[in-house]
Structure formats: structure tokens, C-alpha cells
Amino acid sequence: KAGVTQTPRYLIKTRGQQVTLSCSPISGHRSVSWYQQTPGQGLQFLFEYFSETQRNKGNFPGRFSGRQFSNSRSEMNVSTLELGDSALYLCASSLGRGTGETQYFGPGTRLLVL
């Protein structure tokens, strides 16, 4: 089975712009979660989508949003970019059936905001 894929792998934007990142989960997985990784704050949960609905949300401002499509692929969007949004954005997929399942991570998208 192919793993979790994320596109693009690298991105450079300027302050005030917006960006859209994409995540394709492992085939058959219906849950996609997004995490932000920065040197200062570490790994922080952004949100989770299951069956096209946001099921769980972290403590991030409204500039961070996401969606999920019927094929379980997910996108996250960050509007009005700030320098502090520079980070590695990781998505993880799982079956979505319950607490006991494991999440598998993609390679991440590294975003640099100038």
C-alpha cells in the first residue's frame, strides 16, 4: 500500500499571502489529521477530518482551515500568512474507527514565510 502523500513538499510564501496544502491518505483510511511542527512549539494538533466533517480541532486561529473530500483527500489552508506560520506541516491518516487505531504520517510540507 502506498503511504500518506503530501504536496507540495516545500513552499515559500510572503507575509499576507495564503497557502493550500494537500494530503492524500493511505487507501481505505477515512480520517486525516493535521499537525504543525516548529522548533519553538513542537508538534501541535491542528484539526482532524473524518467523512468530510471536522471531528476535532486544536487551538489555532481561524486563519487555519481545512476540508476533506469524498475520496478522503484533505487540504488545509492558511490565510493571511505570518512569519510564525513557517513550519513543517504534517498530516496523518488512520481508519477513523476508534481510539485504538494508529496514525501514519506523511513526509510533511515545509512552509517558509518571508
Next chain:
Amino acid sequence: GEDVEQSLFLSVREGDSSVINCTYTDSSSTYLYWYKQEPGAGLQLLTYIFSNMDMKQDQRLTVLLNKKDKHLSLRIADTQTGDSAIYFCAEKAAGNKLTFGGGTRVLVKP
């Protein structure tokens, strides 16, 4: 509340055992995980343990869980240079949200 703590750095000689420690605070955690991250890469799931277990062994990896003290450890036997990486422990309570520790950088010296 949720908080996961790890030591920052561990240096070990090739062939020795490594032990990485983690403490967590959420007593409702159901599963605890260990992930490995190599430079420029995402997170690789190494192993996990259910909260009603004390120990889990998986080849060179041994996970110990002390639920009373909320202490989790990962032992890597016969550590190799390819084990040099950052190791994250994570807890999961309800839902699919993982709360991660800050990561332990492991350096394996030949």
C-alpha cells in the same frame, strides 16, 4: 490537562542499549506511542502500548509503562548508527488527537 515531557538529548555508543523516557499527565490516556523522526522526514511509527499493559516488546524495541507514575520508556537494544534520530512519545486520550512530547534527540556514536 495534557502535558508530555521528554529529556532533550541522549548520547549512546553503538551496540549499547538506549533508554528514552517520557512522562505524561493525562490519566485518561488510552494509548501511548513512540515515533521516530529523521532529518527532513515525517514521523515514523515505531511502536505503541495500550494503557492496560505494562510492557510490550517488538524486536529490538521494548516499551515499559508505569501507569501509576505516568511514566513511559522506550528501550532500544543493540543501538545502531541508523537509530540516530529524534524520538517522540505521544499520548492519545479520546478521539484521534495526539499530544506529543518535545522529542529526544538520540546520537549514536561509533
